[in-house]
Amino acid sequence: MLPTPPSSLPLLPALGRASIAAVGNLGAVFLFFLDGLLSGLSSTRQLQRTVLQVYFIGVKSVFVVTLIGLFTGMVLGLQGYYALAKVGSEGLLGSAVALSLIRELGPVLTAIMLTGRAGSSMTAEIGVMRISDQIDALEVMDIPPMAYLVGPRIWASLISFPLLTAMFDVIGILGGYLTGVKLLGINAGVYFHRINASVELSDVMGGFYKSLLFAVLVSTICCFQGYYTHLRRDGAGPESVGNATTSAVVLSCVCILVFDYVATSFLL
Amino acid sequence: MTTHEPALPISPLSDSPEQPAxxxxxxxxxxxxxxxxxxxxxxxxxxxxxxxxxxxxxxxxxxxxxxxxxxxxxxxxxxxxxxxxxxxxxxxxxxxxxxxxxMGVLFQDGALLGSLTLAQNVALPLVEHSRLPKARIAEIVHEKLTLVGLEDFKDYHPGQLSGGMRKRAGLARALATDxxxxxxxxxxxxxxxxxxxxxxxxxxxxxxxxxxxxxxxxxxxxxxxxxxxxxxxxxxxxxxxxxxxxxxxxxxxxxxxxxxxxxxxxx
Missing domain, CATH: 3.40.50.300 (P-loop containing nucleotide triphosphate hydrolases)
Incomplete structure (x- = not known):
């Protein structure tokens, strides 16, 4: 017979159970990602499905990423100018804008925008397919649902996130140029010279690695939440799809920010 | 949009069995x-x-x-x-x-894939598992949709059809591989x-x-x-x-x- 825990530690067993469950869930999500990634390579038809998803996740997000990138760059230009002006270093605005965007804001904001636009849609679509027996139908037709639904979305995210991040960075730098140079009168040559002088390949690669990491996080979390909608305890049917979508977006955003810190601490 | 239901072509089907039990x-x-x-x-x-x-x-x-x-x-x-x-x-x-x-399966609401048209839904098991040429698959799809009276709706998406039509389309898909x-x-x-x-x-x-x-x-x-x-x-x-x-x-x-x-x- 197991010894009874001392009364001063009543929460310990519950904490232990919760920890074991959390580790189990992390393992399940990791295996889900691996399964999706590998099943995405299972046949040549996967390429066609991946291209379709690249269109949905990538091409259809171009406008919103452009818009957010432009205004983020413009705000950075304004704030950066007034902050740097206090120490007489307005000329460094190009460096400040470019490094902030390439290292941090580009990957993070692009990932958050894609979570809202494409990630939520992945969860809802897969969730609806789950509750309306479409996933069972795929399985019965011997079409692996992981290969049909999850693999192409993970691969498409791995392709789209870095490209959109790069676009966000370029548009953001242009936004900084508009406010810094056109509005506040910094010399255009100085602006671009500082960018050229301060941005190194390691900065660009750091942003690239982060965008890949966020692609994995967002696509895995969103697909996982949709795929297991039917196992949720906080609702059934359409309600569970709504709850799964909310969880997917919140969890993705939290993970983006947490893993951004972790990745930054390794990359610096 | 829910469409008007076409009549079912029952009579042409009442011929003798074509395959073993x-x-x-x-x-x-x-x-x-x-x-x-x-x-x-x-x-x-x-x-x-x-x-x-x-x-x-x-x-x-x-x-x-x-x-x-x-x-x-x-x-x-x-x-x-x-x-x-x-x-x-x-x-x-x-x-x-x-x-x-x-095994062919007809689910409660048809369980047709919402992103595909009826023709694509019926063709799905054939496209995935057979090496039939596209033209032959198209013929089979036409035949099965005709059997359930939905040949004119092949380019519709499931969301555009009534519940009964979705079930019939589901039956056509279930029968696609005979x-x-x-x-x-x-x-x-x-x-x-x-x-x-x-x-x-x-x-x-x-x-x-x-x-x-x-x-x-x-x-x-x-x-x-x-x-x-x-x-x-x-x-x-x-x-x-x-x-x-x-x-x-x-x-x-x-x-x-x-x-x-x-x-x-x-x-």
């Missing part, structure tokens, strides 16, 4: 459930080859659960499922997948009496034409009377009755009588 299915001492919940305690039943078997029972008696287990979407807690004489519970995953490719077994989950649920009768007639005509083993899960008595060659009535986790429809109607078991008379049970 389908599989028989034997259920031996099956114990089914999810997690720790047991839905069916011990079920032994035989589903004869080439006949229409209706699995009947009240809500929550385990009809759909049984269907899911036959399809391999869940594993039985105990017992055996023999598909065409082969024990499905002992098969490797690969063997079972090969076997399942030969399977020896067709399993139908509540094929008349949610349909008005006319559409429900049309669905029954269509299923019967399909059966005459393809001579497959049809297993239809239902709690629609009228549908069972119209369709069934063989009936299995589930109650409290076991088969309360197995046999033909006249035998069911003559059965003196109090629950069977209550069920058939649609009388409320004293709560």
């Amino acid at each position: 389908g599989w028989s299915i034997a259920l031996e001492s099956l114990r089914l459930g999810y997690g720790s919940t047991v839905v069916i305690e011990s079920l032994t039943a035989h589903i004869p080859a080439g006949r229409i078997t209706c699995i009947l029972g009240g809500s929550g008696c385990g009809k759909s659960t049984l269907l899911k287990h036959i399809l391999g979407l869940a594993r039985p807690m105990a017992g055996r499922i023999l598909l065409d004489g082969k024990d499905a519970t002992q098969m490797s995953r690969r063997e079972f997948r090969q076997l399942r490719r030969r 399977p020896p077994v067709v399993l139908c989950d509540e094929h008349t649920s949610g349909l008005d009496p006319i559409n429900a009768a049309s669905m029954d007639a269509l299923l019967k005509a399909m059966h005459r034409r393809f001579n497959a083993t049809v297993v239809a899960v239902s709690h629609d008595l009228e549908s069972v009377r119209t369709l069934a060659d063989h009936v299995i009535l589930l109650h409290e986790g076991r088969a309360l009755y197995q046999g033909d429809v006249p035998g069911l109607q003559a059965c003196e078991d109090p629950y069977v009588q209550t069920f058939l008379a649609r009388r409320p049970i004293n709560l």
Whole structure:
């Protein structure tokens, strides 16, 4: 017979159970990602499905990423100018804008925008397919649902996130140029010279690695939440799809920010 | 947008069988459930080859659960499922997948993929598993959609169709590979009496034409009377009755009588 825990530690067993469950869930999500990634390579038809998803996740997000990138760059230009002006270093605005965007804001904001636009849609679509027996139908037709639904979305995210991040960075730098140079009168040559002088390949690669990491996080979390909608305890049917979508977006955003810190601490 | 329902072309289907009879299915001492919940305690039943078997029972008696287990979407807690004489519970995953490719399934609401058109839905199992040329697949799709009276709707998405049309399209997809077994989950649920009768007639005509083993899960008595060659009535986790429809109607078991008379049970 197991010894009874001392009364001063009543929460310990519950904490232990919760920890074991959390580790189990992390393992399940990791295996889900691996399964999706590998099943995405299972046949040549996967390429066609991946291209379709690249269109949905990538091409259809171009406008919103452009818009957010432009205004983020413009705000950075304004704030950066007034902050740097206090120490007489307005000329460094190009460096400040470019490094902030390439290292941090580009990957993070692009990932958050894609979570809202494409990630939520992945969860809802897969969730609806789950509750309306479409996933069972795929399985019965011997079409692996992981290969049909999850693999192409993970691969498409791995392709789209870095490209959109790069676009966000370029548009953001242009936004900084508009406010810094056109509005506040910094010399255009100085602006671009500082960018050229301060941005190194390691900065660009750091942003690239982060965008890949966020692609994995967002696509895995969103697909996982949709795929297991039917196992949720906080609702059934359409309600569970709504709850799964909310969880997917919140969890993705939290993970983006947490893993951004972790990745930054390794990359610096 | 919900479209006007076209008439069903029943008459052209009432010709002789074109292929040998389908599989028989034997259920031996099956114990089914999810997690720790047991839905069916011990079920032994035989589903004869080439006949229409209706699995009947009240809500929550385990009809759909049984269907899911036959399809391999869940594993039985105990017992055996023999598909065409082969024990499905002992098969490797690969063997079972090969076997399942030969089963056609009509889900409750059709379960058509919402992102595909009707034609793409019906073509899906053929595109995935056959090496037929595109033109031949298109021919088969046209043939199957014509059978269910939806040839003019091939470019519609499922969301643009009524519930009855989605079920018929689901049936066309289930028949796309000419399977020896067709399993139908509540094929008349949610349909008005006319559409429900049309669905029954269509299923019967399909059966005459393809001579497959049809297993239809239902709690629609009228549908069972119209369709069934063989009936299995589930109650409290076991088969309360197995046999033909006249035998069911003559059965003196109090629950069977209550069920058939649609009388409320004293709560």
